[in-house]
Amino acid sequence: MGSKILIVTLLLICASIACNGEDGFIYSRATFYGSPECLGSPRGACGYGEYGRTVNNGEVSGVSRLYRNGSGCGACYQVRCTIPTHCSEQGTKLVVTDFGVGDHTDFVLSLGAYSNLARPNMAAELYAYGVVGIEYRQIPCQYASNLVLKVHDRSKFPSYFAVVPLYQGGVYDITAVEVWLEDCKEWRGMRRPFGAVFDMENPPIGALNLRLQVTSYTSGDVKLVQLPTLIPADWKAGVAYDTALQLN
Structure with missing residues (x-):
């Protein structure tokens, strides 16, 4: 019993x-x-x-x-x-x-x-x-395309910039997105207002240089990933930009 x-x-x-x-x-x-x-x-x-x-x-x-x-x-x-x-x-x-x-x-x-x-x-x-x-x-997620950053539809050029990653490969969570501030010579973290969306008020003028903090959910490993391409200076809401890399 x-x-x-x-x-x-x-x-x-x-x-x-x-x-x-x-x-x-x-x-x-x-x-x-x-x-x-x-x-x-x-x-x-x-x-x-x-x-x-x-x-x-x-x-x-x-x-x-x-x-x-x-x-x-x-x-x-x-x-x-x-x-x-x-x-x-x-x-x-x-x-x-x-x-x-x-x-x-x-x-x-x-x-x-x-x-x-x-x-x-x-x-x-x-x-x-x-x-x-x-x-x-x-x-692992597997896609034929590279990781893409879509400028969120709520973005308003040039005062409010928000992005959402699409076609995110591998087993990494994107836990932070940072923007390079040339005037200050430093990386500034973007806010995560909800879900996979990262945003920033009054982003730097010109092309935006971004990097990602990613964490492996399975192993806990954390690393920084520099994006090899820039978001263009004349970015537009709703447009998706190819990062030229994948998080494998």
């Missing part, structure tokens, strides 16, 4: 908190978006706009604690559900583009990502569960 009570207790603990499994997977729960398009909101908490609905062929997710105050935006995960009769072995590979809370879930998936959890012709049965047990692990 005592051993049975212990097993039940451990199962309940793993159901309420993340427990580590094999190959670095962590146990949790997931559900899916209930919006009409099932893609999440273009006004998501990461500040990605339409990119947050369509990147990675729409296989995206909102997350709760993995949001990490916005630094978790852009992270990639392999997620697979744990119902043997319904769930595929590989699951889905998704990109975090929003904050989302379900019924004790870590992930709120787009419909496309959720359907990819299922075995062939089993997606409808999986939808009926609403919430499923999963296991997940962070994986």
